[in-house]
Amino acid sequence: MDKQGFTTGIVHGDRNAGVEHGGLRQPIHTSVQYGFERVEDLIGVFQGTKKGGYNYARQGTPTTAALERKLTMLEEGVGSICFSTGMAAITAVFLTLLRAGDHLVASRYVFGNTNSLFGTLRTLGVEVTTVDAGTRENVADAIRPNTRMVFVETIANPGTQIPDLLRIGELCRERGLAYVVDNTITSPALFKPKHVNASLVINSLTKTIAGHGAALGGAVTDTGLFDWSQYPNIADDYRRAGRTEQGLLQIRKKGLRDMGAALSSEQAHQIALGAETLALRVAKCSENALALAQYLERHEAIGQVFYPGLESHPQHGIAKSLFRSGSWLLSFELRDPANMLDVINALRLPVKATGLGDTRTLIIPVAPTIFFEAGAQTRKEMGISDGMIRLSAGIEEIEDLVADFEQALRLA
Numbered sequence: 001m002d003k004q005g006f007t008t009g010i011v012h013g014d015r016n017a018g019v020e021h022g023g024l025r026q027p028i029h030t031s032v033q034y035g036f037e038r039v040e041d042l043i044g045v046f047q048g049t050k051k052g053g054y055n056y057a058r059q060g061t062p063t064t065a066a067l068e069r070k071l072t073m074l075e076e077g078v079g080s081i082c083f084s085t086g087m088a089a090i091t092a093v094f095l096t097l098l099r100a101g102d103h104l105v106a107s108r109y110v111f112g113n114t115n116s117l118f119g120t121l122r123t124l125g126v127e128v129t130t131v132d133a134g135t136r137e138n139v140a141d142a143i144r145p146n147t148r149m150v151f152v153e154t155i156a157n158p159g160t161q162i163p164d165l166l167r168i169g170e171l172c173r174e175r176g177l178a179y180v181v182d183n184t185i186t187s188p189a190l191f192k193p194k195h196v197n198a199s200l201v202i203n204s205l206t207k208t209i210a211g212h213g214a215a216l217g218g219a220v221t222d223t224g225l226f227d228w229s230q231y232p233n234i235a236d237d238y239r240r241a242g243r244t245e246q247g248l249l250q251i252r253k254k255g256l257r258d259m260g261a262a263l264s265s266e267q268a269h270q271i272a273l274g275a276e277t278l279a280l281r282v283a284k285c286s287e288n289a290l291a292l293a294q295y296l297e298r299h300e301a302i303g304q305v306f307y308p309g310l311e312s313h314p315q316h317g318i319a320k321s322l323f324r325s326g327s328w329l330l331s332f333e334l335r336d337p338a339n340m341l342d343v344i345n346a347l348r349l350p351v352k353a354t355g356l357g358d359t360r361t362l363i364i365p366v367a368p369t370i371f372f373e374a375g376a377q378t379r380k381e382m383g384i385s386d387g388m389i390r391l392s393a394g395i396e397e398i399e400d401l402v403a404d405f406e407q408a409l410r411l412a
């Protein structure tokens with residue numbers, strides 16, 4: 001069939017791949033082991049010569065494979081691997097593709113746990129330099145002879161900074177560096193990192209791809225643009241694969257199989273159900289986020305509002321040219337942060353909870369929670385003030401959200 005639209009591809013993907021009894025979705029395969037009539041086939045699965053076979057669920061099941069096919073399609077890649085969480089996917093990429101003595105250049109504005117993971121990498125002998133990735137020059141200046149990889153997020157959480165995605169992609173291509181882009185906040189519904197030359201794309205499936213907050217999961221997708229035959233850290237065993245396949249093969253063997261953070265079939269199924277409405281939800285959440293951001297920007301009790309869809313956002317131009325919309329993530333500060341907790345408590349609709357990309361609006365004060373352990377110095381470097389409030393816009397009616405803020409902000 002010709003190339004189909006985004007949502008058409010998701011909702012018909014399983015059926016078009018063939019499901020027994022005419023099922024519309026891949027069933028939940030709960031088997032850990034897979035048996036064969038002929039032992040040659042078992043051997044073939046172990047040796048990778050029998051394509052599409054399974055042997056042990058830690059390396060994948062037909063249900064996780066169906067989700068991987070969908071993600072590959074959505075990111076226009078050549079292959080994907082699912083993990084039990086987004087952090088497991090990121091960890092697997094770093095630990096399988098970087099070695100002691102290598103150097104990683106990363107955006108300074110990244111998810112808190114990713115930033116914490118940089119600390120672990122340093123204890124293992126990997127050098128990590130974090131920079132303001134808002135310009136290509138900042139990234140270029142940090143590159144050393146032992147630099148192997150550049151890591152950025154599309155929209156930083158919680159400050160919503162956007163790297164110079166396109167020009168950093170060009171830089172990585174010129175220098176032969178692996179370019180890893182965490183697409184969690186935008187999702188493939190808003191942006192495909194392949195279009196800016198990303199080598200690998202990370203998605204936390206827990207967030208907007210599932211959307212319901214009922215399952216954890218993560219994935220890495222290879223865009224097929226990077227020539228892994230030129231990358232130094234691929235084990236000889238995996239050099240036999242094609243030049244676009246070597247990276248993912250090593251991540252699947254050394255990351256998924258050996259480190260063991262496998263996604264279960266049950267969770268993969270939950271995520272696939274949520275993903276059917278990805279584009280619809282993201283459009284509605286973005287619409288709500290923009291309306292709320294505009295409302296908050298006009299409100300006299302509000303100091304700063306951080307949302308890429310606002311013209312006041314420093315990277316509004318990049319967001320407009322690369323992303324379909326501004327996403328569901330926005331942050332803001334009260335003019336008088338002393339009342340922050342009272343205002344949040346007065347809100348009835350947004351759930352006082354961590355998490356992102358849910359169907360329900362979620363709200364959290366950033367400094368005392370997700371960035372508490374980071375400490376005051378790191379918060380300052382990452383541009384996080386004590387009064388910053390993060391909001392993940394849901395799919396509720398906007399009138400209800402605005403009315404709720406209207407009453408709560410009277411306390412500000």
Ligand SMILES: *Cc1c(COP(=O)(O)O)cnc(C)c1O
Nearest residue numbers: 085086087111182184204206217
């Ligand atoms: C949540 C998040 C992750 C980690 O995902 P989990 O599924 O919670 O492990 C990684 N990157 C970003 C940008 C995130 O928001």
